[in-house]
Amino acid sequence: xxxxxxxxxxxxxxxxxxxxxxxxxxxxxxxxxxxxxxxxxxxxxxxxxxxxxxxxxxxxxxxxxxxxxxxxxxxxxxxxxxxxxxxxxxxxxxxxxxxxxxxxxxxxxxxxxxxxxxxxxxxxxxxxxxxxxxxxxxxxxxxxxxxxxxxxxxxxxxxxxxxxxxxxxxxxxxxxxxxxxxxxxxxxxxxxxxxxxxxxxxxxxxxxxxxxxxxxxxxxxxxxxxxxxxxxxxxxxxxxxxxxxxxxxxxxxxxxxxxxxxxxxxxxxxxxxxxxxxxxxxxxxxxxxxxxxx
Amino acid sequence: xxxxxxxxxxxxxxxxxxxxxxxxxxxxxxxxxxxxxxxxxxxxxxxxxxxxxxxxxxxxxxxxxxxxxxxxxxxxxxxxxxxxxxxxxxxxxxxxxxxxxxxxxxxxxxxxxxxxxxxxxxxxxxxxxxxxxxxxxxxxxxxxxxxxxxxxxxxxxxxxxxxxxxxxxxxxxxxxxxxxxxxxxxxxxxxxxxxxxxxxxxxxxxxxxxxxxxxxxxxxxxxxxxxxxxxxxxxxxxxxxxxxxxxxxxxxxxxxxxxxxxxxxxxxxxxxxxxxxxxxxxxxxxxxxxxxxx
Numbered sequence: 001x002x003x004x005x006x007x008x009x010x011x012x013x014x015x016x017x018x019x020x021x022x023x024x025x026x027x028x029x030x031x032x033x034x035x036x037x038x039x040x041x042x043x044x045x046x047x048x049x050x051x052x053x054x055x056x057x058x059x060x061x062x063x064x065x066x067x068x069x070x071x072x073x074x075x076x077x078x079x080x081x082x083x084x085x086x087x088x089x090x091x092x093x094x095x096x097x098x099x100x101x102x103x104x105x106x107x108x109x110x111x112x113x114x115x116x117x118x119x120x121x122x123x124x125x126x127x128x129x130x131x132x133x134x135x136x137x138x139x140x141x142x143x144x145x146x147x148x149x150x151x152x153x154x155x156x157x158x159x160x161x162x163x164x165x166x167x168x169x170x171x172x173x174x175x176x177x178x179x180x181x182x183x184x185x186x187x188x189x190x191x192x193x194x195x196x197x198x199x200x201x202x203x204x205x206x207x208x209x210x211x212x213x214x215x216x217x218x219x220x221x222x223x224x225x226x227x228x229x230x231x232x233x234x235x236x237x238x239x240x241x242x243x244x245x246x247x248x249x250x251x252x253x254x255x256x257x258x259x260x261x262x263x264x265x266x267x268x269x270x271x272x273x274x275x276x277x278x279x280x281x282x283x284x285x286x287x288x289x290x291x292x293x294x
Numbered sequence: 295x296x297x298x299x300x301x302x303x304x305x306x307x308x309x310x311x312x313x314x315x316x317x318x319x320x321x322x323x324x325x326x327x328x329x330x331x332x333x334x335x336x337x338x339x340x341x342x343x344x345x346x347x348x349x350x351x352x353x354x355x356x357x358x359x360x361x362x363x364x365x366x367x368x369x370x371x372x373x374x375x376x377x378x379x380x381x382x383x384x385x386x387x388x389x390x391x392x393x394x395x396x397x398x399x400x401x402x403x404x405x406x407x408x409x410x411x412x413x414x415x416x417x418x419x420x421x422x423x424x425x426x427x428x429x430x431x432x433x434x435x436x437x438x439x440x441x442x443x444x445x446x447x448x449x450x451x452x453x454x455x456x457x458x459x460x461x462x463x464x465x466x467x468x469x470x471x472x473x474x475x476x477x478x479x480x481x482x483x484x485x486x487x488x489x490x491x492x493x494x495x496x497x498x499x500x501x502x503x504x505x506x507x508x509x510x511x512x513x514x515x516x517x518x519x520x521x522x523x524x525x526x527x528x529x530x531x532x533x534x535x536x537x538x539x540x541x542x543x544x545x546x547x548x549x550x551x552x553x554x555x556x557x558x559x560x561x562x563x564x565x566x567x568x569x570x571x572x573x574x575x576x577x578x579x580x581x582x583x584x585x586x587x588x
Binding site: 080088 | 378393403485
């Protein structure tokens with residue numbers, strides 16, 4: 001597999017061995033491009049099979065801990081440059097994990113082999129900025145021949161790290177999707193792409209808020225540190241119990257709402273910009289990659 | 295100026311003030327997008343004027359310490375997506391600092407007002423992958439109407455930090471351009487763009503090598519930590535005294551060659567890929583931005 005260090009190659013002893021095992025130099029030069037190592041844990045492959053067979057069609061929070069989860073955006077080639085630039089300019093909300101070659105649905109930067117048309121639990125389809133189909137389980141018949149697929153990191157990726165540090169993840173405890181809200185924070189525009197930042201919200205005990213910051217900031221590909229802590233109204237959120245996507249979760253006495261940037265920003269932007277055609281994941285129903293994040 | 299926090303606005307007290315002073319949320323969300331603050335130091339504006347008037351036409355190492363220096367690549371729109379993806383996939387060598395809107399030559403993400411067609415000391419022009427003109431001081435007549443301008447960070451940016459830490463910067467001491475070499479390390483391809491990594495080399499005393507790593511790694515937009523330390527032959531470099539770009543510098547007894555990825559990788563790639571048309575800076579003759587890096 002191009003760009004991966006295979007555990008089967010044995011120890012990496014020098015640059016030549018490294019290069020021989022890589023085929024190219026991505027892992028050596030750029031930690032963002034590919035898994036840091038291979039892994040015998042096949043949970044993510046099994047999980048993608050469950051999605052492909054439509055056995056699993058719901059949110060992915062709590063699934064396959066330790067592997068990077070991703071938002072999906074598929075656009076026609078004519079929109080690809082502007083969107084890539086948009087992500088570059090708004091990397092906190094839209095951290096690019098991989099971009100497939102034109103027409104391809106196999107993200108070789110983050111999996112050995114997978115099919116983005118079937119391997120997510122659920123998909124949305126947008127036409128002229130409007131959601132026209134939701135919760136599809138297979139988009140093979142809709143995938144454009146010139147489609148460019150973008151994978152953007154998701155904060156579900158670090159939930160197990162919070163849990164391991166004894167910080168409750170309410171949406172996982174309650175077996176619900178995370179709460180997501182459109183904010184009043186404007187993204188930096190790029191070409192035709194414009195819109196507002198979407199955030200996730202996790203209720204966190206006062207004594208744990210700093211820990212959530214220091215833990216999540218280690219995962220910039222999964223949105224990193226929170227962008228806002230406390231008052232929802234500063235973000236233009238009127239009522240936490242009415243999320244724009246996902247499910248409401250309880251905020252208990254003594255807990256503070258902690259807001260991370262969310263990749264669903266890309267869907268808000270697809271709508272606000274009136275993009276002619278897009279396929280995305282259904283919010284909360286992410287692509288689980290092979291990329292190990294810790 | 296869009297996207298900048300103006301020092302004249304007084305203290306930033308809350309999110310609303312921050313948003314009011316920003317116009318958009320880039321600085322709040324994404325440290326990569328714009329200067330961290332304004333600054334009364336006008337040295338970089340004066341320096342760009344010297345370039346515009348063709349008073350300064352040489353390398354920029356040692357100029358305007360504290361401001362991010364950038365490589366320039368201008369391509370036709372048809373090549374822009376593939377190149378942006380190439381930079382995304384090879385961010386160690388090609389860290390994106392700003393991308394202008396189609397046809398624009400004013401990089402609003404990193405300067406209040408500047409003209410990329412005149413404000414660099416010297417330019418190269420490539421046609422069908424070949425260098426056809428070098429050391430031009432003004433490219434206004436050559437700039438394509440559909441040109442997309444990319445700015446990529448440069449390691450000159452942290453030279454003054456090394457000097458402040460009593461680590462010699464030989465190329466500055468010797469008043470020479472830095473030494474640059476094409477290596478045998480292959481970049482990860484993107485569309486038509488392919489080629490090898492170019493590196494800079496700084497000779498460093500054995501006792502200072504770790505310091506160079508820990509200091510430069512703080513500047514990922516300026517290539518961050520070295521990609522290789524020691525044996526040039528591992529990188530396919532036969533003779534350090536014969537750099538592919540820039541000037542040779544002396545490596546003294548007890549010094550180790552320290553190699554950082556270099557933005558001239560983009561020019562190597564323009565040549566290797568046979569790109570139809572490109573304007574770039576002349577290696578070592580960078581664009582000095584307003585972006586403060588420490």
